[in-house]
Amino acid sequence: MTMRLCLSGVGKTFVMHLQDGIEIPVLRGVELAVKEGECVALTGPSGTGKSTILRMIYGNYVADEGQILVVDGARIFDMASAPPRRVIDLRLRTISYVSQFLRAVPRVPAIDVVAEPLRSLGTSPAEARDRAATLLARLNLPERLWSLPPATFSGGEQQRVNIARGLVAQRPILILDEPTASLDATNRDIVVELIDERKKAGTAVLGIFHDAIVRDAVADHCVDVQAFT
Numbered sequence: 001m002t003m004r005l006c007l008s009g010v011g012k013t014f015v016m017h018l019q020d021g022i023e024i025p026v027l028r029g030v031e032l033a034v035k036e037g038e039c040v041a042l043t044g045p046s047g048t049g050k051s052t053i054l055r056m057i058y059g060n061y062v063a064d065e066g067q068i069l070v071v072d073g074a075r076i077f078d079m080a081s082a083p084p085r086r087v088i089d090l091r092l093r094t095i096s097y098v099s100q101f102l103r104a105v106p107r108v109p110a111i112d113v114v115a116e117p118l119r120s121l122g123t124s125p126a127e128a129r130d131r132a133a134t135l136l137a138r139l140n141l142p143e144r145l146w147s148l149p150p151a152t153f154s155g156g157e158q159q160r161v162n163i164a165r166g167l168v169a170q171r172p173i174l175i176l177d178e179p180t181a182s183l184d185a186t187n188r189d190i191v192v193e194l195i196d197e198r199k200k201a202g203t204a205v206l207g208i209f210h211d212a213i214v215r216d217a218v219a220d221h222c223v224d225v226q227a228f229t
């Protein structure tokens with residue numbers, strides 16, 4: 001199986017510039033790898049740095065040391081030292097990231113929030129909306145909500161829009177930060193099914209799954225982040 005994501009010697013210390021430069025060392029020597037078609041789960045107590053690892057891979061946080069190699073076809077990039085333009089390109093084509101909370105643009109209908117990643121890749125509006133609709137239907141989001149902006153949706157409804165948006169473009173790497181935290185058992189099982197389908201299609205998945213049922217169902221192995229604190 002081809003390697004898709006490989007972290008070596010990754011470290012992160014937060015510096016609180018507005019509080020006398022206080023330093024908060026969080027992670028050091030992070031080593032982990034994810035191959036195509038594989039799902040790796042990050043585990044460990046609250047505050048150990050699981051979300052920080054996901055954010056460094058997506059380029060939201062800059063790693064202080066080490067390498068975050070992202071493999072896309074024949075190309076390999078180091079997210080730890082990638083310039084902003086490369087980070088934008090990797091987000092467009094290579095890495096999908098489902099954060100814990102949806103950051104919706106005001107006044108944009110849910111179906112367009114979900115279709116947007118396909119639109120940015122050049123898919124026609126009609127096809128992008130069709131594929132968004134298919135995912136929203138699978139995730140049981142009532143059709144009457146599709147034309148409404150998600151700002152007023154319930155936590156579980158927003159999470160399903162967020163998941164649909166993260167899955168719609170089928171990029172080679174999928175990062176999931178607690179994708180089922182606000183979902184009922186039926187929708188949780190659908191998310192497990194969708195992740196499984198992605199793995200079978202060759203996507204490399206790295207996630208945080210506090211729900212042990214979800215973790216056991218999707219993860220091929222776990223990495224305990226406490227080892228890197």
Ligand SMILES: Nc1ncnc2c1ncn2[C@@H]1O[C@H](COP(=O)(O)OP(=O)(O)OP(=O)(O)O)[C@@H](O)[C@H]1O
Pocket residue numbers: 014024026044045046047048049050051052053
């Ligand atoms: N932007 C930031 N500035 C300062 N400290 C931060 C920042 N982001 C995270 N931290 C700190 O880094 C540590 C790790 O946070 P992180 O959210 O990665 O943990 P986690 O393992 O995902 O926790 P949880 O399971 O509770 O979500 C925490 O002590 C947190 O306060």
